[in-house]
Structures are given as structure tokens and as C-alpha cells.
Ligand SMILES: Nc1ncnc2c1ncn2[C@@H]1O[C@H](COP(=O)(O)OP(=O)(O)OP(=O)(O)O)[C@@H](O)[C@H]1O
């Protein structure tokens with residue numbers, strides 16, 4: 001019999017994000033994090049093969065930040081062999097390499113937490129996926145964990161949509177969740193459950209901020225640095241700014257560029273400088289997440305190979321260019337008027353793409369994500385703006401995991417998985 | 432030798448006056464006085480940005496005083512002139528449709544003092560210092576995680592102490608400190624969702 005005390009120890013949460021997997025048992029204060037990628041050990045010289053433990057070699061791939069880094073230099077064709085399985089939170093059905101990486105990540109995350117407790121009779125695994133995940137992803141994950149049950153004890157598995165997990169973590173029963181990760185922004189109205197009709201997704205996220213950072217670096221003359229994703233990521237976080245109002249911020253930065261020049265040290269010998277004539281571009285980096293519809297951003301998009309366009313997953317369109325405020329209003333419109341009232345009381349921002357800070361002294365032109373959201377709503381719909389409370393979760397990258405473990409703890413084990421309601425437990429060994 | 436490469440060799444020897452030395456490892460070699468010049472022809476139907484830079488990287492390791500990458504006009508979108516200029520790598524565009532007049536040096540290579548060995552060493556030391564930097568960052572991260580873990584353990588021990596002090600329940604034998612009974616954290620006990628989810632039942 002599985003007691004509440006047992007569930008408080010052995011519920012295991014996994015948030016499969018486009019760039020990071022956040023995972024671990026409910027007892028952790030915060031999840032562990034691993035990059036969502038795997039390295040296939042193909043095309044290896046014989047001399048390297050001999051140095052790899054046979055069990056690793058036989059699996060044919062490695063995951064985990066350390067492990068991937070260890071073998072990266074030995075693999076010849078990194079382009080082909082380093083695989084990021086999720087795009088916008090979704091793995092394609094026929095992408096075999098992607099599913100092999102996801103399975104390896106599932107195994108890896110469990111393997112980090114060996115249990116010796118004699119009372120242990122298996123994990124209760126609670127997985128958070130994109131709200132747009134098609135049915136085949138649910139099935140594929142159940143299959144993965146069923147196969148892993150031979151190696152790691154697994155009692156049952158459940159899956160929940162990421163925005164619902166955020167609402168749970170925030171103890172918010174009526175709200176609009178705006179979850180902005182690396183690959184996409186999911187906007188979901190919640191009223192005691194996720195309201196699917198109101199789901200609006202944007203085909204933008206932290207990745208687009210990286211892309212525009214890369215273009216800016218190239219323009220300044222740092223093309224070599226621009227090719228390294230790690231470097232771009234560091235520069236983005238360090239210099240990116242969210243403007244109160246893009247036009248005015250650019251004007252201010254062009255009038256007084258010295259206030260906005262920035263330097264980022266990437267290593268003891270490499271420093272990137274955003275010089276005076278490019279200081280204003282710092283605002284494009286933050287703005288693109290919220291609203292890419294500006295001349296200044298468009299011209300960067302045109303000169304680069306960055307595309308901001310709609311994408312279709314199943315029967316849902318992910319909008320490329322829609323600004324976040326419009327998306328929230330669109331989402332709200334598609335739920336029944338009676339519920340709208342309740343739901344519109346609070347907007348909760350979550351996900352790494354909203355982790356922007358305002359450097360001291362730039363408060364007159366730069367804002368944080370909450371500030372930017374409020375202003376955009378004010379512009380589009382003052383009535384809504386005046387009554388809604390907007391806030392950012394305490395730890396934007398962890399709230400999905402947090403919600404997932406609470407969900408796994410609370411969902412009755414008598415509730416068996418149902419494909420139609422997408423709720424319940426999937427018992428890997430059958431029952 | 433194919434036509435495009437011929438145009439290239441003709442241009443370098445006749446127009447620029449270099450001496451054609453030969454070809455090795457996909458690189459065409461010339462001599463300009465006492466200096467060696469390496470030209471890497473990348474003539475493809477479909478261009479890949481990564482391949483462009485891979486070849487530039489290889490060229491920079493070549494033991495030559497000047498290095499050039501030669502491409503067809505189709506490669507232009509993948510070539511960032513600033514990068515070439517910064518690195519001192521030359522760029523030649525060959526348009527076979529224009530015949531002998533179709534060769535143009537878009538960017539002249541900068542003479543490099545002692546190329547091969549030194550560049551390699553700089554790259555190595557750069558890599559090493561980057562690794563060191565990452566190491567320091569990781570250590571910092573570890574330290575902060577450790578700090579959090581320590582606080583968590585302290586909290587749990589404190590909780591346990593409180594439970595032990597509470598009016599004794601007969602069979603609650605003191606458990607080993609590393610496995611305290613998990614007390615529901617407030618994020619769980621005070622969570623309205625827990626109540627809502629617990630009441631979920633399959634409707635018939
Ligand atoms: N301080 C920061 N400033 C700006 N961006 C940040 C910051 N911290 C993290 N990010 C961005 O957040 C993104 C990762 O967030 P998160 O872990 O929520 O995404 P994910 O779960 O991997 O992706 P998704 O939910 O879209 O599938 C990255 O794009 C990262 O660059």
C-alpha cells in the first residue's frame with residue numbers, strides 16, 4: 001500500500017524543456033538540471049573507442065552536461081551527432097535519434113537517485129510536457145518508462161501540461177499562466193484545470209533572444225564568438241535589456257550611448273564589448289520575446305537567417321509574431337465569459353525567458369518582465385490591465401518541476417490513465 | 432583539374448604573378464617570392480555555413496604566409512566579410528560564367544608572421560583558460576548548492592528534534608537521522624490543488 005508518507009519521498013518529477021531538463025525527487029529543495037541534448041558516439045576513431053567504458057559504448061550515446069562535454073572533442077561530426085531532441089518542446093514522431101536521446105535522459109535522471117530503502121517499491125514519476133504535446137508523445141513517454149522499469153523501479157507514471165504545473169506550484173486555482181521557455185511561450189487559462197480551448201502558443205522564446213544577440217555580435221565584429229552557443233547565451237543574459245518602450249529606449253541610447261555601453265568577460269582572455277554605436281541594440285534582445293513587431297527588429301531578422309514564423313503542431317498554430325499581450329487577450333477571449341472574470345484576476349509569468357533584470361541606474365528606460373507585461377496590457381486593454389495582477393514566479397526555471405512533484409503527490413493512485421481526459425496514472429507493469 | 436579551379440590557378444599565377452606549386456590535401460599552393468600562399472577552393476552546389484568556417488579554421492592552421500578561401504558567388508550569403516577581415520583571411524570569388532574575368536579577390540589576405548605553430552598554441556591557451564573559467568563557475572555553483580543542501584539538512588534535523596520533544600508517542604522509535612519521516616512541506620499541505628486533485632474521480 002502506498003501511503004502519503006511514501007509519496008512524499010518517492011514522487012519523482014521531470015520537466016522536459018527545450019533547452020533544459022529539470023528533474024529529481026520531491027524531497028529536493030530545487031531540481032537538478034541537465035541540458036536537453038545527447039551525443040551519439042558514432043564516427044569514432046578506434047583509439048578513442050578503446051577509452052570508452054563498454055557499457056557506454058554499447059548504448060551508443062551519452063547525455064548529461066559533464067558526460068557530453070567529456071566526449072565532445074572525440075566525436076568527429078558534431079553537427080550530426082550532437083542531438084537536441086526537442087524543438088519548441090516537441091519531438092517529431094519519426095525522429096528516432098530524438099527519441100533515443102529522450103529515453104537516455106529518462107534513464108539518466110533516474111539513475112542519479114539510487115535508492116536502498118527496503119520499503120522502496122518504485123518511483124511515482126510525474127512528467128511535465130508542453131501543453132501542445134501531441135498524443136504520440138504521451139504514448140512514447142509511457143513506452144520509454146515501461147522499458148526502463150526493468151532497470152529502475154517504477155511504480156507508475158503520469159504526464160501533465162507544463163502550464164498546469166506552474167499553476168499548481170503557485171497555488172493558483174484561477175489564473176492565466178504565461179510560460180516562456182527556450183523554445184516557445186505557452187499561454188494557458190486555468191480554472192481548477194487547464195482550459196484547452198484557451199491555449200495560445202507563440203513560436204518564440206529565449207532562443208529568439210539568442211538569435212538576435214548572435215546577429216548583433218556578428219555586426220560588431222565578433223563573428224567567431226557568435227558561433228559559440230555558450231558565448232551567445234552568456235552575452236545575452238549579461239547585456240539584454242527589456243525596454244519600457246522600444247522607440248524611446250533606442251532614442252535615449254542613441255542620444256547618450258555612454259550610459260549603455262557594456263562589457264562582458266567570457267573568459268580571462270576574451271572580453272566582449274558592446275560599443276557606443278551598438279549600445280541601443282541591447283534593447284532588441286529583451287524586446288523580441290515580448291513583441292518582435294518593430295522596424296529595428298525586422299531589419300535584423302531580414303539580414304540574418306533567423307525566421308520568426310508560425311508553426312503548426314497537430315491542430316494548434318504557434319504564432320511567430322504575435323506579441324505576448326495580444327496573445328493573453330486572445331486566450332482570454334476563447335474561454336466562456338463567466339470564467340473569464342475569474343481567470344483574469346491574475347497573470348503569472350514563469351520560465352527562463354522572463355528572467356530579465358534591470359541594471360541599477362537604467363530604471364528610466366528598462367523594466368523587468370512584469371513591468372513590460374503591465375505596460376503592454378495597459379496599451380492593448382486598459383480595463384483588463386487595471387484589474388489584473390501580474391507577477392513572476394520566484395524561480396522561473398523551476399516552477400514547472402515543483403508543480404509536477406506536487407501533482408504526482410496528490411493525484412489519486414486509483415485514477416488510471418485515460419487517453420481522453422489525459423489524466424491519471426499509467427502503471428508500467430500493468431496492474 | 433576542373434574548369435573553376437583552372438580559372439583560379441590562372442588568376443593567381445598570371446594576374447597576381449605567383450608561382451603555382453601544386454595541390455595537397457585539397458589546398459592549392461603558390462609561392463610569392465619566398466612566401467607560401469594557401470588557397471582552399473570550396474566549390475559546391477549547396478553551401479553550408481558551418482563548412483565555410485571549418486575550412487577557414489583549417490586554413491588558419493596551414494603553414495602559409497597568406498591564406499585564401501575561394502568560393503562560388505552562391506556562397507556569399509554564408510560569408511561574413513568582417514570575420515574574414517578580422518582574421519586576415521582572404522576571400523576569392525570565382526564566377527565560372529564570366530570565364531577568365533570571373534575571378535575576383537573580394538578580401539585580400541593579410542600577411543601572417545609565423546602562422547601555423549603559434550595560432551595553434553593561442554587556441555590551446557584560449558581553450559585552457561576557458562576551461563579554467565568554467566571550472567571556477569562550477570565550483571561557485573557547487574558551493575551554493577552545498578549551502579542550500581546544508582540549510583535543508585539543518586531544517587530537517589530541527590524538525591526532527593521538535594518531533595522528538597513533542598509528547599512521546601509510544602512506538603515512534605527515534606529513527607536514524609539520515610531518514611527523518613518526511614513532513615509534508617507547506618507548499619504541499621497548504622496547496623489548494625492537492626485538495627482538488629485528491630477529489631478527482633473517473634466519471635463513468
Ligand atoms: N537571466 C536570464 N536572462 C535572460 N534569459 C535567461 C536567463 N536565465 C535563463 N534564461 C533563458 O531561459 C531559457 C531557458 O528557460 P527554461 O529552462 O524555462 O526553458 P526550457 O524549459 O528549456 O524550454 P521550453 O519550456 O520552451 O521547452 C533559455 O533561453 C535561457 O537563455
Ligand SMILES: [Mg+2]
Pocket residue numbers: 016017018162181182351400
Ligand atoms: Mg520549460
